[in-house]
Amino acid sequence: MNRVVIDKDRCKACKLCINVCQRKLLELADELNAKGYHPIAIHAVEKCTACGLCAIMCPEASIEVFKEIKVKKTA
Numbered sequence: 001m002n003r004v005v006i007d008k009d010r011c012k013a014c015k016l017c018i019n020v021c022q023r024k025l026l027e028l029a030d031e032l033n034a035k036g037y038h039p040i041a042i043h044a045v046e047k048c049t050a051c052g053l054c055a056i057m058c059p060e061a062s063i064e065v066f067k068e069i070k071v072k073k074t075a
């Protein structure tokens, strides 16, 4: 499965990543981070295509996206 890793304490809740995600997988969390913002959270991560747009868009570099690659074993 692809992974989206969020450094919640860097997030300033600007919502740029929310707007850029075509799958609408990102939202603001209920809790507050160390800066007093509602940080971003991802739901239904299994639907993430690992397009990377959210990470590229984030001005705080608080998102990392990892795409799962399947390696075929050869004998």
Ligand code: SF4
Pocket: 004, 020, 021, 022, 023, 024, 025, 026, 042, 047, 048, 049, 050, 051, 052, 053, 054, 055, 065
């Ligand atoms: S990598 Fe793409 S699909 Fe996944 S959460 Fe970010 S913008 Fe959405």
Ligand code: SF4
Pocket: 010, 011, 012, 013, 014, 015, 016, 017, 018, 039, 040, 057, 058, 059, 060, 061, 062, 063
């Ligand atoms: S773009 Fe970055 S700073 Fe803005 S809401 Fe998303 S994770 Fe937070």
